[in-house]
Amino acid sequence: MNQVSSTVLSCQNLYKSFPGDRKRETIVLSDVNLDITQGSFVTILGQSGGGKSTLLKLMGGFLSPSSGQILLHGQALKGTTPEIGMVFQDQNLYPWMNVEQNIGFGFRVRGDKPVTYRHLVRDLIDHVGLSHAGKLYPHQLSGGMKQRVAIARSIAVKPDVLLLDEPFSALDVQLRRRLQDFLRTIWQETSTTIVLVTHNVEEAILLGQKLIVVGDRPGQIIEEISSFAPEFRDRYHPKFLELQRYLESVLERNSTINNNEQYQEKMIPSLQK
Amino acid sequence: MLVAIWEWVGSNPANPVTQVLPPPSRFLPVLFESDFKIGLGSQSTSIHHSIFVTLLRVFSGMTIAFIGSLLCGMLISLSKWSELFILPILGLIAPIAPIAWVPLALVVFGISNLTAIFIVFMGVFFTLTIATVAEIKRIPENLLITAQNLGGNELNRWRMVILPSILPGVFTLLRLNFIAAWMAVLAAEMTGLRDGLGAVVMTGRNLFNSDLILLGICIIGITGFAMDRLLLLIQQKFFWWRV
Numbered sequence: 001m002n003q004v005s006s007t008v009l010s011c012q013n014l015y016k017s018f019p020g021d022r023k024r025e026t027i028v029l030s031d032v033n034l035d036i037t038q039g040s041f042v043t044i045l046g047q048s049g050g051g052k053s054t055l056l057k058l059m060g061g062f063l064s065p066s067s068g069q070i071l072l073h074g075q076a077l078k079g080t081t082p083e084i085g086m087v088f089q090d091q092n093l094y095p096w097m098n099v100e101q102n103i104g105f106g107f108r109v110r111g112d113k114p115v116t117y118r119h120l121v122r123d124l125i126d127h128v129g130l131s132h133a134g135k136l137y138p139h140q141l142s143g144g145m146k147q148r149v150a151i152a153r154s155i156a157v158k159p160d161v162l163l164l165d166e167p168f169s170a171l172d173v174q175l176r177r178r179l180q181d182f183l184r185t186i187w188q189e190t191s192t193t194i195v196l197v198t199h200n201v202e203e204a205i206l207l208g209q210k211l212i213v214v215g216d217r218p219g220q221i222i223e224e225i226s227s228f229a230p231e232f233r234d235r236y237h238p239k240f241l242e243l244q245r246y247l248e249s250v251l252e253r254n255s256t257i258n259n260n261e262q263y264q265e266k267m268i269p270s271l272q273k
Numbered sequence: 274m275l276v277a278i279w280e281w282v283g284s285n286p287a288n289p290v291t292q293v294l295p296p297p298s299r300f301l302p303v304l305f306e307s308d309f310k311i312g313l314g315s316q317s318t319s320i321h322h323s324i325f326v327t328l329l330r331v332f333s334g335m336t337i338a339f340i341g342s343l344l345c346g347m348l349i350s351l352s353k354w355s356e357l358f359i360l361p362i363l364g365l366i367a368p369i370a371p372i373a374w375v376p377l378a379l380v381v382f383g384i385s386n387l388t389a390i391f392i393v394f395m396g397v398f399f400t401l402t403i404a405t406v407a408e409i410k411r412i413p414e415n416l417l418i419t420a421q422n423l424g425g426n427e428l429n430r431w432r433m434v435i436l437p438s439i440l441p442g443v444f445t446l447l448r449l450n451f452i453a454a455w456m457a458v459l460a461a462e463m464t465g466l467r468d469g470l471g472a473v474v475m476t477g478r479n480l481f482n483s484d485l486i487l488l489g490i491c492i493i494g495i496t497g498f499a500m501d502r503l504l505l506l507i508q509q510k511f512f513w514w515r516v
Contacts, residue, residue, distance in 0.1 A: 060422070062418060062422075080418070080421050080422045081424075082422065082423060082424035084422070085422065085423075086418070086419070086422050088415050088419075090415065092413070092415040092416055092418075092419045094416065094434070094437070095514035095515065095516060096437045096514045105420075105423060105433075106423035106424065108429075108433065109420050109423050109424065109425030109429045109430070109433055109434075110423070110424045110425060110426075110429075111426075111429065137514075139514075153423075154423075157423055157424065
């Protein structure tokens with residue numbers, strides 16, 4: 001019962017298809033069922049073009065499902081809502097606004113008066129470590145700084161769920177690792193429910209409490225691993241490496257996922273420690 | 274260098290070109306000798322007044338066209354039907370040279386400031402409106418989605434995202450169209466207006482005074498160049514971003 005009441009976002013029998021060639025429909029997602037609980041960090045792992053970004057856009061209300069439904073707090077989701085924030089790979093900062101204005105944009109576009117949100121924006125800028133860059137414009141920022149601004153802009157309006165579509169994929173390894181730590185800190189401090197889509201296995205294991213693997217088209221959930229143990233926060237831990245290898249093999253041969261039941265039986269108890 | 278060659282060629286009074294194309298040392302003193310006034314008697318007008326009224330006409334026409342095209346372009350973009358029906362009409366009118374509107378403007382407005390402003394407007398408005406629609410189309414969808422996702426209503430999205438996104442592109446085109454507007458206003462002033470830089474050249478023609486014609490042409494060139502630099506400065510200062 002508790003589990004049901006704490007579900008913030010729920011995908012039920014979700015199908016999505018797009019018109020293809022010769023009046024044929026291309027099925028992108030098929031029978032996706034997924035519950036996301038309040039305050040959790042969920043990572044969705046899948047290969048490029050496998051439908052995971054489509055799933056995220058459906059969850060954000062940017063697309064409508066062909067069939068099935070998405071529930072936000074038990075109510076059917078109809079279009080976008082500020083309760084679900086979205087961060088894209090290309091940060092989509094407004095180039096004519098400086099960092100402060102970009103972070104405060106969510107308040108401004110809703111018609112709030114600056115006096116009501118100025119201090120919140122200032123706190124947030126400090127929080128994301130950009131206090132020295134408040135007056136800089138996006139073209140003066142590094143890729144990592146831009147991504148921090150985009151995340152800050154989304155969490156400024158306190159969404160219940162924050163969706164991130166491969167936010168670090170264009171960044172170099174060092175920067176990506178720093179931002180992964182940053183995102184984890186943000187999640188721990190704000191208790192925002194986070195859903196992150198990635199094709200990077202290491203990132204998916206490191207960040208997620210719950211890991212969903214989406215198979216190739218038609219995209220469907222082929223693996224769901226919950227309750228990550230502390231060893232999965234250490235990328236050099238043997239269990240981490242073992243899971244990483246396993247997930248890589250799952251992605252390569254997602255059609256053979258059912259043949260790995262023996263491995264799953266071995267793996268899942270160790271995750272639930 | 275060019276002025277030096279011109280001066281050297283024109284220094285020989287026997288050269289027939291000198292009669293048509295007097296050197297700067299011959300026509301520039303006209304400014305001081307006439308106390309910066311052009312024309313005869315009560316019909317004379319000062320050079321700085323001529324520059325001022327020409328600039329006033331061209332900038333009035335361009336400002337009205339700029340604001341009008343932004344509004345019209347945004348209104349057209351609101352509906353696919355208006356894009357389908359209105360854009361082809363604009364595309365049909367845009368290539369008409371501004372000078373072709375002069376006879377119609379004279380019939381409607383007579384010889385007045387409005388004629389010149391109307392011709393500048395017609396030379397710029399249609400091109401800018403088409404550009405506005407094109408600029409709206411090329412706004413990255415995610416910029417709009419982000420505003421929508423953050424809870425912005427339709428009006429605020431147009432005001433805070435779409436308008437700033439298109440302003441630099443449309444202003445750049447306005448700057449490029451300044452040359453056309455500048456030529457259009459001069460053509461309008463040559464149709465009988467008493468003042469303005471076009472009228473200076475026409476006065477020179479009426480008096481068979483090639484010094485005055487050359488003086489007018491030089492002022493037109495220098496003022497046009499200065500205005501282009503001013504517009505570039507405005508573009509760099511206020512509309513520097515690209516989406």
